[in-house]
Amino acid sequence: MTAGHDHHAPHGPGSGHDDHGDHGTHPPGIQHHYDDAQHQFDSGKLGIWFFLAQEVLFFSALFVAYVLYRHHRPEIFAYAHHYLDVKWGAINTGVLIVSSLSAAWAVRCAQLAQRRGLILCLSITLVCACGFLAIKYIEYTHKIHEHILFGKKFDPCVSSGGQHLLTNGDHCPGTKRSACRAADVDLRPDQPGWQVACKVKETTPTGTRELPVCEMEAHHHGPAHAANPPCWEISQNPWVCKAGDFNGTPGVAALVHYGDHALRGSSTKIELECDAAKAPPTPDYAADLPVVGGLGQGTFQPKQKLSDHDLGVQRSMGPPPEHTNMFFSIYFCMTGLHGIHVLAGVIVCIWLLIRAVKGHFTPQYFGPVDYFALYWHLVDLIWIFLFPLLYLIH
Amino acid sequence: MKTICTSIAICVLLALGSVAHAQDSAAGAPAAGAPADAAAAKAPALPAWIQEINDRPWDTGGTFWLPTKASLQADSDFMFYAVLALSLFFLTGITAFVVYFTIKYRHRPGHKAEPSSHHNDALEITWSVIPTIICVFLFIGGWDGYVSMQTRPAEPLLIKVTAKKWVWDFEYPNGWHSPNLHVPIDQPIELQMTSLDVLHAFYVPPFRVKQDIVPRRYTYIYFTPSRLGTYRLYCAEYCGMNHSLMKEKAFVHEAATWQRFIDEAKAAEQNMDPKDLGKMVWEKKGCIACHTIDGGAKVGPTWKGSWGQQVKLTDGTTATVDAAYVRTSIMEPQKQLQPGYPPSMPTYAGQLSEAEINGVAAFIESLK
């Protein structure tokens, strides 16, 4: 296993050089405890292979988790991957393959002392890597915007396919709030002791129906929010204003979450109707506040629109199975960890580029370029596994 | 040298001690872990014979190494003694050789190492093969015993177990709930177990069975009690602060007695004075971990003297400690929090019956 370079008598600096003075016996870039350039290169190469082995194991747990969860809940994977855009994934694959090619070519250039070629190839690798990260950024921001995230944050808009998702106005199944957010609704005045009940009505060309409300959330307008504790406390329908020490901007906005938003087009109208009545008086609440009926009536359009792509998906797929968030947990962990490795590669590549420009690499000393290329090939290889596993599930 | 000999002597003594040295069912300490203030309140009104059984101390007998055998699964003790004997044999052998060689070949002036072979294939193969064969037998013996613990018997008696921090709940076929396990002798038992929060584990040493309890899953364990008595029941998977206090008892009854026990206990609880029921809930359903009844400080507010008081809540309002307040605290504990206490009380929604909730309110009221 001494890899052809069966070397040397035990090494000692018997030549009597001290500190770094004498470079006569060592070419530049070769560290002193190595016999020669080949020794250093071979050691570095073995080192990088071991490093790559441990990288594979570092990712392994995620692949195992993927296999296990896919085996146990195949319907989640079958449903959820539709949220991923194969187009971006394919472009990313292509980009990485090109960058792998340019990395390998860079090694060749270094070996042949082609400094310009080396710089060009490293640059291409760098650009491709950055391109990969840019595409990842696009994908991630889209998901964040659509609330297609991991764990409790998985909260995409849901199409019912014409059915009611909810029963008894309770929590939406599968996720905590499986509905789009409604627009803000003003309700005033917000005085203690009020009780408000809201209804959501959907009007389509075919008729009007009431949508069940699954949750309501109150927040105050403007920057006074942080300083003022919430006045309106929600449990279930109806809400009751509890605290008596609200001093901020008058007006409370309600976010009403309702099931089955049916975002099907601009001809759909969704109306929120809220009625207020004064709660039974308690010793803490002042009596004799004016009763204002029919607060906050208005017509509004839902804030969020699904892209056509997702709409198409939604129409045919039905609501997501319970715990669909699991797919995205795995998706974000795997692509996120991979992305971090790409980023690390970008940093190393920049460093190599600088050194290449300075002319550090020669046919006798090009180890760092070689090792980087090996690392980069692994990063590419991991993506080549990730892409079909995540994007191409059928 | 001397010390090595002494250690061997200890080992030998231990080995001798493992000869069956059965003790009587000695008086083990009464249920530990209940803090002193429990004694202050009145005893709940269960029938005397049931109370007498509940108060029995658990068995602390057995051999030097193993507790009393109380189930058919305890036949796996044979494997334990077999591997113990094997271990003592090899340990004595190795120690003897080490000591002997060290003494015989010790350095003294003029003494030198004698030539000897550096390896001996025959010997090395022998002492590889023999342990391997022994291991095969050990594996088979172990597998055999294990299968009997994991194979569902033909018609087991099903008892449902719910574990949560830091209480046990056993549900019997007649619908009765108890923190203790009551089983009839010679009847195969199936425990269907789940956890409401973190990992726990069911362990009764005399039954020789143990199984982790996982949240959102059912795990199962099977055993057939074979000896009447009272035994200790432990939680055997670390579950937090009071893991070591999550101890109860397992009772093995005659079949007829068992049926009578669970029926009468259920009836008695249904007719129990709400205050007594409430006290039982406090002791057995986990309230005791965080609330005292003597005014002492703990994780949560003390119940003593709290009834009827006006308490300030963290949202600035005040509330009266009445039945509605108690109910809210049990079902939605984060809704009405008193300042100065951590918001860590778990909800009991679905775990207490209406009677029990009312009982808790009545009990708190009685602590004025």
Added chain:
Amino acid sequence: MSTGNPNVSYFEASHGIKNWLYTLDHKRIGLMYLFGILTALMIGGAFALLVRIELMAPGETIVGPETYNRLFTLHGAVMVFLVIIPGVPAALGNMILPIQLGAPDVAFPRLNLFSFYLWCTGAACLLLSIVFGAIDTGWTFYTPYSLGGDHTPVMLAIGGAFLLGFSSIFTGLNFLVTIHKFRPQGMGWFQMPLNLWALYATALMQVLATPVLGITLLLLFMEHFLHIGIFDPTLGGDPVLFQHFFWFYSHPAVYIMIVPAMGVISDVLTTFSRKPIFGYRFIAYSSVSLALLSFLVWGHHMFVSGQSKLANMVFSALTFTVGIPAAIKVFNWTATLYKGDIRLKTPMIYALSFLILFTIGGLTGLFLAILSTDVHLHDTYFVVAHFHYVMMGSGLVAFLCGLHYWWPKFTGRMYPERIAQVCAVGVFIGFNLTFLPQFVMGSRGMPRRYWDYDPEFAIFHQISTIGAIILGISMFTQVIYLMASFKIGKKAPKNPWGASTLEWDAPSPPTLYNFPEPPEVHEIYEYDDIVEESPDNWVRVNRKGTGTKAEH
């Protein structure tokens, strides 16, 4: 490679704190690791003593349950991550491995320094977590319990362990490449000291197993803070999956603890018996086979976790296979003593203790490999005793063995022999007194991680605590005299033990690049031409067969 005067000892080669903090010299790095590890050993030991004092009586003795839970968690985390896993490889390995190869340094000296700083940062995070409230999850961090709790201590503890993992990985990587690429001419694989075989096998495990710990901790971290749901049953995750991931690393980890220990013992036994090790090849092969087999048995920590019967059967069977190489080693070591010339210096006392304590540890592992008995013994004190016998009675004892053995080499000083021998015996007695009763307690049903216990177990706990105190005194005394020896120890000769491996040809302490002249590679474990002369019992090296003066 490091800079400085190559003609004097590595202590003198350069001065100033910067030349220590930025050193690339493996010996200085090893020494700094040693100080860190000994400090961590004292801290972890203090936690252990507090645990044992609390357990003197049922109920509260000195602390309540919340504090107790933190004490045992920290004892475990500090000892496992800061002491025993780095122990022999990072402190002794860094010191000795290149010198045993006749090399001037490890393959990647800068990576070595980086590993050390990762260790320091990880240690700081772990210890800082104590300041911020400390974790109480057990060192095993089982979910879902570890998903609760205060964020800051959990974040620091998990983050610290993550960094410590990478320290271990890079050390292992360094050693693998060094052993492959820096062996001198004349030292093929089967001419290497067994200590190097052991370090090689350990390094394989470090590089291949530790990344799995890394990703597990990363996932736990994300689960804790972002609720990704992978281990949380309420979000669809599986808490038992955590156990699988955790033990996939942590089982090889315990072999990372014991295999280098075995390497030390191999070298020490042969030196103090003055004859070659019996069955060199078998021991070499068994080190590597232990490393490889260690990856296959993690499920034996989870027999009662809800795993399938099939999985349990497979893991039980494989666990037996991993015991066989270990047993063979014990037989081989014992056979090494046969017809030897045995000197009971401190390293030898530790090595002989190791033989007996490791035998106990290994045999009690059989109880746990057997499925039916494991059901009864799992999560009881029997397991606690078993792993202390292998991790401490064997692992730590071997660390102390190697420390004393190589102390003259890398410090240039002798430790005080008599006191050291007394401490070694004290460790043996104290250790057995502490842990033998725990076997009995465990088989009688006493669960582990219990702050409170039933009165019938009290006597065992009390004996155990007394043993722990004796053990603690013996350990603490060692640290004292070792530190004192830097100033007042006798100057050490090149080869006080008459050992035969290459590091004893270097000066004590070595020069900056280890050897002033390239050393001559000779056969190891041959003692014929090493002649004892001095009445002090110091052996003088006499390779040329003439009365060469000893070097002092």
